[in-house]
Amino acid sequence: MGPSLRAALGAGGHRGGRPGAHGARRHIRIRLTRSTAVHSVDRVLSPHQLPEDSVSASTAPHTPRPVPQRLRDARAVLFDLDGVLTPTADVHRHAWKQAFGEFFDHLSRSDALSDQDYLTLVDGKPRYDGVRAVLQDRGLSLPDGDPSDAPDFGTVCALGNRKNQAFTEILERDGVQPYPGSVAYVDHVVEAGLEVAVVSSSRNAREVLRAAGLAHRFPVVIDGQVAAARRLPGKPSPDTYLAGAEELGWRPSECIVVEDAISGVAAGAAGDFGLVIGVARDQPHSALLEAGADTVVDDLAELVKAGDDAVADTWSLSDPRAEDAPSLEDETVYSTGNGFLGLRWQGPDGGQHRNGTFINGLHETWRIAYPENSYGQAESGQTMIPAPDARGFLVYVDDEALELGRTEVDLAETRLDFRDGTLTSRTQWRTARGDRVEVRVRQLVSFEQRHLALFEYSVRPLDADAHIHLRSTLIDPGAADKVPSPAQADYAASGPEGIGDPRKSEAVDEHPLVPAGNWNDDGVDVLSFSVRNSGMTVATGVGHEVRYPDGGAGRARTGTRRSPDRLDEWVDIDLHAGEAVRLVKYVTYHSSRRQPALEMRSRAGRSVATAMRGGAASVFDQQAKWARAFWERSDVEVGGSLPATQRSVRWNLWQLAQAAARADGQGISAKGVSGNGYSGHYFWDTEIFVVPFLSYTSPQWARNALRARINMLPKARERARMLNEEGALFPWRTINGEEASAYFPAGSAQYHINADISSALSHYLQATADLDLLSSGGAEVFVETARMWLSLGFWRKASDGLHFHLHGVTGPDEYTALVNDNAYTNVMAAFNLEEAARTVQRLASTDPEAYRTLVTELALQPDEPEAWLAAAAGMFVGFDEALGVHQQDASFLDKEVWDVPGTPPNKHPLLLHYHPLVLYRFQVLKQADTVLALWLRSSRFTAEQKRADFDYYDPLTTGDSTLSATVQSIVAAEVGYAQLAMHYFLHALDVDLMNLHHNTSDGVHVASTGGVWAALVNGFGGLRDDDGVWRFSPRLPADWPSLTFRLTWRGTRVRFTVTRDRFEAFAETGTDPVEFFVNGEALRVVPGEGTVGTELRDQGPALKGSPSFASIVALQREDGSRLGPAVR
Known part of the structure; x- marks a missing residue:
């Protein structure tokens, strides 16, 4: 089983022996009943879970490997044809029987080909190999002959062609209908976002697919004719399946093989594919399992469940759309980054929709102009500027540009995968001639090689031959055409302009990047620039690899156009329907505040060359391995059937990785590298909301962030x-x-x-x-x-x-x-x-x-x-005895009260609608202030003080800052407002995913994503640690069966699980014991000594409703005056 699919389960889902690298197979005994087999696959692929006891193996010298939990752990499904998609196995069987019956009659032998002979000697094998196998079994031999031999009995090829003639006659006479369950499963996997191909030994595969009405569903077909042309050995060799995976652009470990024949199952097993599914049409379950199947079904319909039973994918965010261009918010939500380098999503047509490439710390400066200046004012403005943009990829089909808003789109899907760290998109365009063309893009920003971004493009005409022109660009943002996307045009026309909004980035009067020289050598190009005023330097290197279909290189032309601020690489090729051309693009970025542009060019060029030597597959493998390690120490699991919540939690945690992992001492800005909102500045919120998460899950990242402050x-x-x-x-x-x-x-x-x-x-x-x-x-x-x-x-x-x-x-x-x-x-x-x-x-x-x-x-x-x-x-x-609350400041409680509930939504945030002097006169909060202190310095306040302070300040808090909701959730949970805590948590969870503050377009609110982790761990998990000791007082939401999170203390990683009536801890790694308290009870977890826990008699106070604004304005000050009536 491939590594990217193995990670889904721990030790569950045992299976029969799988051939090793050289085809050797360990034989183990299988205990299997039909009911367990059917039940197991019913859950494994439709969609997600395989019971641990579904297939069990004896304790032989074999390491059981896990079966994938989720259909979405795979990227493609490779189907055998005969016996899997269509009942043509029966047609083949009759044709084989007819051909050999005639052959034996020709020899005057009283012999016949039995059903068992067919299954044992012929099924699944290439035609001529089948002939040889039967002849050998009968002690006969014939010369091989040539594939052009007429159908007869004199050579192996002639007899094979006689079989093919019989097959064609039967097919034309009787026709063929696909298995309904197989068609349903094909639809199921396509709807799940996977790609499909047919891999068949039959030379008639395309004719069968057309006869069955399935040809349009499979853009890639590897059949006997393709195998012969490429000289690929047939099944049980894995070569034809490997070719199918390569045609689709996926590694074997990312593909599922579906087979009904022993030889086909063995081929899938030998290729180390992610999963091999056996379909028991004629073969028994045990035989298919012994051949290497991971699981077996009687019909593929067993893999398709009712939609209500499906467990939604919680490890990726998907965006199925038809013709819409990506919104500016989508560009943020689907951005990729590693803390040093960030790329906003460019959309399915690869155009330059917005300045979308950012490097941590790459900035321009200018002198701040004050009409009335005073001593000590900030003198130098700074803003993050976009780096040279390498995201451009344009496709022309018969000279027709594929463009959103102009070209018809049948299908457009985008998926950000948290488990392997990639962004993938698949778009099916329909040209003006009505022909479909599929364009796929897979990209990442590497966590292992922090300077590297990788793009893998594939273009395939599906219906007709076509001339394809591909153009890959690297452009200085200042040189890009200033043509907005439809989404940008709509946004500018109807949305906020951002004038005076401090949350947005300042505009730089002059284009800041000045060309500083380019360089090319051995297929690598580098553009370099200096930043006009800050003096920084930046260089971008690009290298390309083109992968052609068989014989395609002779039909292709390539070229390069270079200028000081732009690079265009292009490929022209004539493709047959079903063929694909692939372009791999390696991009590296280097920047410095001290080194000259020449040095940056040298570094960028070396980085590209290094990445290209390792290859794209290695980069993708490294990324998936890195992501698995991140989730092992960082994941927070919400129990129960809450897939949307779990998915959103993981999206938020993934943003923390994308903002911090490779910041490497540069600091973590308010938007990370997902945009230049707040001008790319570093604020206090990194230390309060992000560093605690890093300290407990990835302490080296926390160290790097703190080094930035020390510097x-x-x-x-x-x-x-x-x-x-x-x-x-x-x-x-x-x-x-x-x-x-x-x-x-x-x-x-x-x-x-x-x-x-x-x-x-x-x-x-x-x-x-x-x-x-x-x-x-x-x-x-x-x-x-x-x-x-x-x-x-x-x-x-x-x-x-x-x-x-x-x-x-x-x-x-x-x-x-x-x-x-x-x-x-x-x-x-x-x-x-x-x-x-x-x-x-x-x-x-x-x-x-x-x-x-x-x-x-x-x-x-x-x-x-x-x-x-x-x-x-x-x-x-300060503490006000009359009101019974801490004073936010010495004069706050003396002010009039702002009518928070009476302020219409279109007046928020208040800072965009009221002068600061107006706001400063009233009791109104942008975000939690005193309440934040209740959480961070919890041990300083009593439970009664926390309740009173929260009751007073919460109704006065507008939540105009995204930093507020998580704090309010944490303290609400502690004092007993469970429903209010969940309300605030869900707001924070979706603040960017649902654009709740109407500025997701500027980038991810990184501190809010850290606050989501804090709301889970400090809020619902009940952790307080301000005195240097872990003290837990859980507040599990009523509809959550459990909550699991991990914290690392001085090298020992502890997994904590909270349920309604129990709190448990288990040391996953490390050597040193960890001590902590749960509701005052001292516990000690020791690595290697199992789980420790305690019963939870209750989970704190349970208060109904929420603090009310009316109760505040009814209060009296010490002088007897009322706080109300409310003003504004």
């Missing part, structure tokens, strides 16, 4: 000095480390960025005990951020003692700015101060050398840690 320390120190503070102040939004926020009240004033980074660093260090990072910059971050807080704040005496205050700051809620004592900021700053002091004290006692280095390099004074601890202990966090 910004020099500029953060400069920024602190500019704002008259000590230590370091990290930029609110940036690419290159400099502050890029031109609106300081909602930007630079968000000093909490320092605490957010320190919190993420602390979280990572707790999870990994990575002392090397601590000593190579981590400790400096703690010290310098703590110094900033101490210099920013001040002490003030009150009736209850001295308090440390932070004034003139902005918290996460950007509808409230420049306030005093923002609760979130103060709580997080206190933690930052405490963690800095603990770090210094820990270094002093455990690593004196590192401590001395820190003291020397930072001029650290002995009394500083004590001052930090004192400030943390005295940090003021």
Whole structure:
């Protein structure tokens, strides 16, 4: 079984022996009843699950390999013809009997070909091989002769041709009807998005398909004539099936073989195909299993279930469409990336619909112009710019361009596969002549080779011969034709223009890429550019491989057109109906802030050459292996029949991989590499919502993200000095480390960025005990951020003692700015101060050398840690006794209340419809602020305080930020609002998939995808870890039977499962035990010692409904005034 299909199950689905590389087969005993065989396949391919006990093997020296769970684990199905699709096996049997009956009469022998002779000696074999087998069995021999021999009895070929003559006569006289169950199964697999082909030993396969009315269903037919022309050995050799897989463009491991003959099953087994299905028309189940079938059915109808019984695919996102061009939102949702390189989906016609290729950190700069400037304002604007675009692929059929909106489309399907990391599309176009042409594209951005993107194209005329012209392009975005797609034109005409929307990317006045030279050698071309103002350099390398059908190379011409900012590679070829031409495109990107363009050209060229030497199949294999490893440590499984929820969960988790995996120290921007919304800037949300997921599942990625912040320390120190503070102040939004926020009240004033980074660093260090990072910059971050807080704040005496205050700051809620004592900021700053002091004290006692280095390099004074601890202990966090809630800031509760429920939907987000001064006057929140502190610093608050704060602030929160819903879900679950928690969770889950905030077109909301993981693990899983210990208090949704997730603690990966009445943990990897608490009970899981668990007596409070706005406006302030009536 092929590797891409083996991963679906663990040890279930045992099977009979499978031939090895040289055809040797281990024989094992099979215990099988017909009922179990039918039941097993009924679930394995229609669509998904094979029971572990369906087919069992004895304990022989054989390693059982798993059977695929899902039809969508495969990419194609290869059908035998006779006996599988059509009952022509009977026709063949009669023709063989007639031919040999006449032959034996000719020899005056009283002999006949029996049914058993047919099955044993002839069935499934090429015609002449069948003749030889019968002759040998009878102790006879004939000269081979030539295929052109007349039907007679003098040679092997003549006798074989006599059989063929008999077959044709019977077929013409009686006709043939396909098996209804087989037709239903063909429709079933095609509807599931798989491709199909016929692989038959018969030289009459095409005639049979036409007679049965099936010819139009199979664009690829490998029959006896094709095998003879290519000199392919017949079944049981796998060569004809391998040829079928190659014609469709898939590896054997991605294909299913369906056979009824022993020789055909053996061929599928010998080729190591993903799955071999036996159809027991004449052969017994046991014989087909022994020959190498993975499973056996009596009729293919058994593989087709009613739609209501189907378990939807949860490992991919599919988009079946007819003629629609991809929307800008689709370009985002189906984007591919690896954290360094990102490609937006280009649509089925391969045109340049939008700037769609992005490199992490590739940016332009400009001087920010202020009509009324002041000291300390951000000076340099930064925006991510599109890289040279290599996605272009244009197809012309008989000089007719295949274009959406112009050419008729019969079928267009796109699929983003989370399990193997690829994006595939299949489009059937209908030309002006009415002929169908199929275009397939398979692409990826490599996780193993971070500079590499790979495209595999296939073009096949289905109905008629055609002249095909293919053109592959590499274009500087500034040189591309400025023609919008229909979706863009509609969007511009009817959608928001984005004027004044801070969520979008700033426009650059001049085209930023300046050609800096090109290079070509040995089939590899490279274009290089410099960025006009930032001085960065970028180079893109391209290499192509063309795969022709048999004899096609002689009918083809190729060429290249080069210019400083564009490359066009083209192929012209005449194809017969059913033939395919394939183009493989290797693309690499290199960029730098320091190295010249010449160096980038050299690197890009080498990367292309390296990838081409390894081959496309190797790249696809590497990608699938990488994806399997990611899911082994990162998957979150929602129990029960919730396929849509599970699919959306995995899409969100996959976006985290695409944004972070190969960022490799560049930082993780708000949109990853899926678009340049927010100008490609890095914000605080990476540290709060993304790094925790990375720390617990892929700690090296978390380390790389934190290294990006450590590398910004020099500029953060400069920024602190500019704002008259000590230590370091990290930029609110940036690419290159400099502050890029031109609106300081909602930007630079968000000093909490320092605490957010320190919190993420602390979280990572707790999870990994990575002392090397601590000593190579981590400790400096703690010290310098703590110094900033101490210099920013001040002490003030009150009736209850001295308090440390932070004034003139902005918290996460950007509808409230420049306030005093923002609760979130103060709580997080206190933690930052405490963690800095603990770090210094820990270094002093455990690593004196590192401590001395820190003291020397930072001029650290002995009394500083004590001052930090004192400030943390005295940090003021306001509490309103009359309302019974924490003050979001010192003046928030004195404001009038915004009429949140009375604000019409078309006025959201408020920031696009109201001046900041209007918003700042009211109690209204863009996103969770104090409530965020309740989650992140959970141990600081009591259960009663959390409930009261949530009840107050939740109705005032507009959710205009995508960061809000997950936080509200987590805290709602904890305090007992189960239905509200699910409401917020589902909103976050689909915020991009359903474009709920109307800006998915700008790129994926990466922090929100991290928040989805947090809502699952911290919300429903109930994890709190702010004190460095795992404490679980689960809140499983009522309609979820279970929730399973994985967390890694210092090298030991633990799988946690929550059900309604039990909590269990199992150490999947590692050597060290892990201790944790569940509802206060201490548990310890040890690798190799099995599952530990505890009963769940309850899952927290159960509150009905949700906090109401009316209850807030009815409250009274301390002076007796009411909070209402509501305003606005």
